[in-house]
Structures are given as C-alpha cells and as structure tokens.
Amino acid sequence: MKYPVRWFGVLLSGALGLCPLVVRADVLHLDVPDRLDARELARFVAEADGASGAAADAGDGNTDAGSTSSATAGSMDFDLFGDTPAKADVAPDPEFVRQVEQRRSMLQTHQILGLSTLGLMATSVVLGQLNYGDLYAHGGAHTGDFLVAHRVSTYASTGAFLGTAFFSLFAPTPIPKDGEGFDTTMAHKIGVIGASAGMVTQVALGFLTARAADAGNPDGLRRMAQIHQAVGYATVGFMAAAASVWVF
C-alpha cells in the first residue's frame, strides 16, 4: 500500500500544480502570439541587458505569452527610468489592509441594507395610503385594518434606516476622498439628508398626531395625517433618489 499512496500523492500534487495554469489560461483568454517566438524574445532581452546566457536559457519555454508573473519573472528585467521601485520594496501595512477590507465589507452591507430600507419604506407608504383612506378619507370604512401593519412596517423601516446609516457613517476611510465638487456621492448624500429629515419629521409627527387624537380634535388629526402622508411620500422619494443616483 505504501507505493500506491505515494504515487497517488505525486499525481495529486501534479494535478494541483497544473490547475492554476489551466484556470489562468481560461480566465485570460489570451492566445499565444504568432508574431513573437519566445526563444527569440528571451535572446533579444538578454542581449539588450548584457546577460546573454541565463535569459536565453529561460526562452526554452518560460516566456510564452499569455502567462502570468510566475512564468515570466525576469524576462523583461530592465528599467529605462532607473528609479522605478521594485514591488518588494514596499511593505504592506496590515492596519491599512484591515481598514480597506472592513470598509468594503461595511459598504457592501450598507448597499444591501439601503435597498432593503427602500423596499420597507415603499411598503410603509402603500400601507400608509391604505390606512389614510380607511381612517381619514371621505367615505373611509374606519375599520383600522391597516393600522398595525403600517405601524410595524414603519418601525422596520426606521430600524433598517438607522442600520444603513451606521454601516456608512462608521466605515473606516483609509484613503481620503479628493474634493471634486458635485458628483454622484454628493447627490447620494443630499438624498440621504432629505430622507433623514423626513424620518425625523415623521417621528415628531407621530407624537403630535397622538396628542391631537388624545385631545379629541378630529380636524387637527386629519391635518396631521395629511402632513404625515405628504412627508412620507417625500421621504421615500428622497430615499429612492439616494439609491438611484448610483445607477446614473
């Protein structure tokens, strides 16, 4: 059993070693050029760099076009500027890398939560319209069937909105943004500020409306409901604008 296991290991190692090359060729979709022979290329580079022997040997199969760095290292080992830093000269900063990864993760979450919030807000508006028609419109049935559903959807919207804001506001910024005036991000922020103002207004209106209801003031209640309705539409409009600016 000893030898079959060893040969299996050799075959597996070989297969795993070849896999990256197969995958890379598939990803790149690069054809081997018919204009340039690898041996000729290596010889030319070697002559130009004054290192004829070693590089010419490298042309035996290591400089085929379509390969990545691992297969072509040293094949164009020249620097016409004389001061280009080598890759290895710059050490990665682990803290910077961590911040970049955290930022990407948080902003991806922000996107998902933001679109979810928009969906919840749209649901709240639909339920709110149905609730308004039921309770305050002329001819409304006054059943209160949509009251709880509207309330639940607005609470969910508020929670999702706060969560979305959290993942944006607390994302680290390892690379500061250049100030270039008005751009998509600025438009997004304007939309979000409008939506935030709308959310705060809705919460305040909730208390005021409750007070009007407690005071038995039907006219004041209807007026509050109308303002609540208008602010609700404006809020979801700002939110939709904040999301859709990324599309344009």
Place this chain on the structure above:
Amino acid sequence: MRAMVAAVLMVGAAVPAAASADARWSGKGQVEYVLEHKFHHVVGTSTEPEVRLAVDDAGLKVMARAAVSSFKSGNGNRDAHALEVLDAAHFPLVVVKGVAPGFKLPETPGTIHVPLQVEVELHGVTVTHPVDVALHVRDAGHADATFEFPESLTAHHIERPSLMMIQVDDALVIRGRVELERATP
C-alpha cells in the same frame, strides 16, 4: 581631402537621425482605462504617464509608468475606491514594459504598427501579452504613439468591485496617446 570631408559631413547630415542606432526617446501624454458596469461606463484618465524608449541594433525596448492615484474618473469617491481595490498604498504604480526584437525606426515620416510583447504590472501582478502600437513618426526627433489593449482584472488578482450587487466587467480597456521626443545625447 577637404572636399571629401565636406562630402562626408553633408551625407551624414542628410541621413535622418531616426535611422541611427542607439536612440533614446522619452514622452508624455494621456492614458485612460475604460471600465464597464451594467449601469456605468467609466473612463479614468491620467495625464501623468511617463514613457521611455530605447532603440538599438537589437530592436526596441519601451517602458511606461503612471501613478495609480493619477487616474481621475470624475468621481472622487469612485477614484478613492479604485485606490482601495488596487491597493495603491502597496502598489502605487502601474508599469508597462515592452520589447520588439528587430525593430528599426523608419527613416521617413509615416505611420507604422509595432508589434510589442508587453508586460503589464498592475496591483503587483504582472501579465504578459502582445500589443499593437501605432507609431506615427513626424520627423527625426518627434513621434506619436497610440495604443489600445484589454486587460483582465482577475488576471491581476483584482477583486472586481460591485455596485448594487452587480460586479463590473472583468475586461478593462487601456488606451492612450503619447507624444515622443528623441532625447538629446
């Protein structure tokens, strides 16, 4: 004897400098990347690429480089995100090297296509492939080069950014135009 020297000097002056061997050229210009997303067509432009050429009897060697941070797409947030994706702090330059064995500079003004074997270093990962460069020689000391070629983001181990949960296309088109000037010896 004096007449012979004069004749030699006159012939020497008549031969275009471009035809001589061991020429060094340098240039500046503009290079762009074009990135496609379902919702966006992004063009990032850098006006700070540096280009050097060396021509000798063996052929042509060319090298160009530009700071990753010099590319501007008209959206500061997107550019900052690009620096994060490309790990610009660790790999601040995009470097292109190319060779064309047997290349000779044309002796007369005109446009030729130069088949280059290039090595593109982006995000610290080098990818090699052929590129056609159109070289328009204006005179013995001036030329323009235009080029356009695709790069694969994944080949450079770059995680494709996504917007609205949709990733950008893998293909990145690099194109540009460079004005070249023969360096005085």
